[in-house]
Amino acid sequence: xxxxxxxxxxxxxxxxxxxxxxxxxxxxxxxxxxxxxxxxxxxxxxxxxxxxxxxxxxxxxxxxxxxxxxxxxxxxxxxxxxxxxxxxxxxxxxxxxxxxxxxxxxxxxxxxxxxxxxxxxxxxxxxxxxxxxxxxxxxxxxxxxxxxxxxxxxxxxxxxxxxxxxxxxxxxxxxxxxxxxxxxxxxxxxxxxxxxxxxxxxxxxxxxxxxxxxxxxxxxxxxxxxxxxxxxxxxxxxxxxxxxxxxxxxxxxxxxxxxxxxxxxxxxxxxxxxxxxxxxxxxxxxxxxxxxxxxxxxxxxxxxxxxxxxxxxxxxxxxxxxxxxxxxxxxxxxxxxxxxxxxxxxxxxxxxxxxxxxxxxxx
Amino acid sequence: xxxxxxxxxxxxxxxxxxxxxxxxxxxxxxxxxxxxxxxxxxxxxxxxxxxxxxxxxxxxxxxxxxxxxxxxxxxxxxxxxxxxxxxxxxxxxxxxxxxxxxxxxxxxxxxxxxxxxxxxxxxxxxxxxxxxxxxxxxxxxxxxxxxxxxxxxxxxxxxxxxxxxxxxxxxxxxxxxxxxxxxxxxxxxxxxxxxxxxxxxxxxxxxxxxxxxxxxxxxxxxxxxxxxxxxxxxxxxxxxxxxxxxxxxxxxxxxxxxxxxxxxxxxxxxxxxxxxxxxxxxxxxxxxxxxxxxxxxxxxxxxxxxxxxxxxxxxxxxxxxxxxxxxxxxxxxxxxxxxxxxxxxxxxxxxxxxxxxxxxxx
Numbered sequence: 001x002x003x004x005x006x007x008x009x010x011x012x013x014x015x016x017x018x019x020x021x022x023x024x025x026x027x028x029x030x031x032x033x034x035x036x037x038x039x040x041x042x043x044x045x046x047x048x049x050x051x052x053x054x055x056x057x058x059x060x061x062x063x064x065x066x067x068x069x070x071x072x073x074x075x076x077x078x079x080x081x082x083x084x085x086x087x088x089x090x091x092x093x094x095x096x097x098x099x100x101x102x103x104x105x106x107x108x109x110x111x112x113x114x115x116x117x118x119x120x121x122x123x124x125x126x127x128x129x130x131x132x133x134x135x136x137x138x139x140x141x142x143x144x145x146x147x148x149x150x151x152x153x154x155x156x157x158x159x160x161x162x163x164x165x166x167x168x169x170x171x172x173x174x175x176x177x178x179x180x181x182x183x184x185x186x187x188x189x190x191x192x193x194x195x196x197x198x199x200x201x202x203x204x205x206x207x208x209x210x211x212x213x214x215x216x217x218x219x220x221x222x223x224x225x226x227x228x229x230x231x232x233x234x235x236x237x238x239x240x241x242x243x244x245x246x247x248x249x250x251x252x253x254x255x256x257x258x259x260x261x262x263x264x265x266x267x268x269x270x271x272x273x274x275x276x277x278x279x280x281x282x283x284x285x286x287x288x289x290x291x292x293x294x295x296x297x298x299x300x301x302x303x304x305x306x307x308x309x310x311x312x313x314x315x316x317x318x319x320x321x322x323x324x325x326x327x328x329x330x331x332x333x334x335x336x337x338x339x340x341x342x343x344x345x346x347x348x349x350x351x352x353x354x355x356x357x358x359x360x361x362x363x
Numbered sequence: 364x365x366x367x368x369x370x371x372x373x374x375x376x377x378x379x380x381x382x383x384x385x386x387x388x389x390x391x392x393x394x395x396x397x398x399x400x401x402x403x404x405x406x407x408x409x410x411x412x413x414x415x416x417x418x419x420x421x422x423x424x425x426x427x428x429x430x431x432x433x434x435x436x437x438x439x440x441x442x443x444x445x446x447x448x449x450x451x452x453x454x455x456x457x458x459x460x461x462x463x464x465x466x467x468x469x470x471x472x473x474x475x476x477x478x479x480x481x482x483x484x485x486x487x488x489x490x491x492x493x494x495x496x497x498x499x500x501x502x503x504x505x506x507x508x509x510x511x512x513x514x515x516x517x518x519x520x521x522x523x524x525x526x527x528x529x530x531x532x533x534x535x536x537x538x539x540x541x542x543x544x545x546x547x548x549x550x551x552x553x554x555x556x557x558x559x560x561x562x563x564x565x566x567x568x569x570x571x572x573x574x575x576x577x578x579x580x581x582x583x584x585x586x587x588x589x590x591x592x593x594x595x596x597x598x599x600x601x602x603x604x605x606x607x608x609x610x611x612x613x614x615x616x617x618x619x620x621x622x623x624x625x626x627x628x629x630x631x632x633x634x635x636x637x638x639x640x641x642x643x644x645x646x647x648x649x650x651x652x653x654x655x656x657x658x659x660x661x662x663x664x665x666x667x668x669x670x671x672x673x674x675x676x677x678x679x680x681x682x683x684x685x686x687x688x689x690x691x692x693x694x695x696x697x698x699x700x701x702x703x704x705x706x707x708x709x710x711x712x713x714x715x716x717x718x719x720x721x722x723x724x725x
Contacts, residue, residue, distance in 0.1 A: 064622075066622070080543050090561040140458055147455065165715070166711060171649075173703075178465070181693065183462070256444055256448040256449065257445065284551020286551070316653055334553060338554045349546060
């Protein structure tokens with residue numbers, strides 16, 4: 001595991017686990033040093049040679065700097081709160097103006113004189129595409145991560161891992177362009193084939209046309225989140241203590257049994273974190289879906305017919321011709337998206353924080 | 364003496380047979396693969412249900428089943444499971460490499476088509492649907508300015524925030540900040556775009572602009588800095604924690620105040636790692652389309668001023684050209700995509716190389 005330089009690449013997962021002890025010792029020593037400085041009375045010379053030390057001032061650089069960093073820290077909380085507040089402030093008037101039920105109406109006509117729009121179909125599309133994408137991407141990503149960490153020769157694994165990291169940095173608009181110009185045709189053929197032989201399954205039914213469908217959108221999404229999940233879980237797998245692996249092998253485990261009993265359980269919190277991050281990415285993905293989905297406003301489980309939509313894709317597609325109420329409606333849909341991702345993220349973080357304490361005390 | 368040496372040879376054969384597990388011969392796996400492909404081809408073409416792709420897919424499935432059955436018969440169930448999982452893991456790798464390689468290949472082969480001097484030196488101003496030329500100069504300017512301003516905002520803020528978390532923060536408040544920085548990494552880019560739209564473009568900017576909302580590069584920079592902030596904070600935080608405690612203690616022992624220790628000792632030590640994190644954040648921000656689309660508006664003309672009027676960016680340029688009906692638009696879109704990826708990858712690779720040379724190590 002000679003080099004793992006990309007730990008800072010994605011600041012999300014379990015990164016600080018190793019370094020927790022540093023903080024404590026550094027903090028403890030800092031407190032030791034601070035104590036005599038702050039207890040000395042201003043003006044008094046004190047005992048011994050302490051008179052040469054600088055005095056603690058009420059408005060010195062120390063306090064100023066401390067206040068500055070505190071303010072910067074508070075800004076994070078302020079931003080999160082401000083996002084919620086401003087989105088709500090702009091969304092509420094639009095929802096009031098909505099003449100249909102915001103949650104259940106299937107359609108998006110906020111620019112009419114009688115605005116009608118509903119989030120139901122969009123939220124459904126968002127969740128469906130993200131779930132399908134993860135369903136495809138997670139097993140494959142874990143397979144690649146295991147291959148890179150435990151099957152491939154060291155040198156090949158490192159090189160390919162580096163390449164996968166690079167692919168994780170490719171902007172989503174590029175994947176969208178590729179999905180629309182290149183990947184559309186094979187998916188179209190595949191959809192036609194599926195429809196020909198499996199149309200008795202409702203999700204593959206329909207009369208066509210096929211192509212710009214939920215299938216295409218979620219496959220592009222899967223290809224997009226694949227490098228992210230792979231690179232995060234590969235790092236987690238590489239961190240498995242060699243002693244655990246060797247112990248499993250020494251007990252006569254085959255390589256797969258070693259992976260199943262030593263590597264996968266050790267990496268489980270990291271895998272959960274990686275999958276959750278991928279889910280967050282997939283839920284919030286805008287441009288790739290705006291370029292590959294067929295933009296309809298109905299709730300349908302049909303995967304291969306032209307159609308599908310998501311909250312983020314709808315914002316990107318209809319923002320251009322939106323008026324005052326239209327913008328408000330889009331902001332309201334963004335608020336729903338924000339709430340969904342917030343719930344997913346907080347759940348993921350709580351799981352990770354709990355697991356991290358567990359693994360730390362166990363280690 | 365020579366007899367004793369040669370007598371070692373037959374010893375493995377002298378071991379009781381039961382101690383050595385039976386293994387599939389070397390030729391078994393390729394033979395099964397070949398047989399699976401043949402059977403698949405016969406089935407597919409015989410029934411007329413598909414083409415060569417289906418043959419390969421069906422062949423792979425048959426291969427997995429055949430391998431499992433053969434290995435189970437000869438080597439036992441545990442080894443069979445091992446072989447099958449190993450084959451699955453390898454095929455996952457192949458399965459994923461295909462589309463990713465296709466993305467890379469298409470990007471390069473289609474991108475170089477329009478990658479000429481004209482592309483880098485002209486804008487899209489007055490370029491109609493029938494004009495084959497036109498370029499991304501305005502978009503490159505926009506990307507650089509927006510990302511630069513975003514970095515100016517988020518880097519100092521992020522570093523100070525990380526310093527608070529690592530050096531000063533104690534108790535619930537610091538924990539809350541850490542927690543919400545983590546949560547913030549998951550905010551979708553479109554939501555940050557909408558936030559800046561609601562806050563800056565629709566509410567604040569009318570004050571400067573005679574009551575009309577104004578789209579600008581600066582608004583895009585604000586949205587991008589919301590996205591960059593958590594990345595900068597987290598990477599800086601990790602690097603600050605890696606700074607050895609004796610360095611700090613040495614400074615304290617010399618009577619250096621804490622703030623000066625942080626600025627003069629801790630930060631310089633952690634600097635390479637922090638720069639790496641910042642570069643990765645910049646690379647991510649440069650590729651974001653949605654916030655720019657919402658708050659910068661996009662535009663065809665060159666606009667050097669990020670505080671006034673619409674600005675475009677490379678990612679937005681790709682999106683707009685991809686949606687354009689002109690038959691010359693796709694080539695421009697691919698060329699811009701290649702430029703964008705090159706920009707992002709240069710930043711990322713530089714960041715990784717810097718991280719590798721980092722003295723603190725990880």
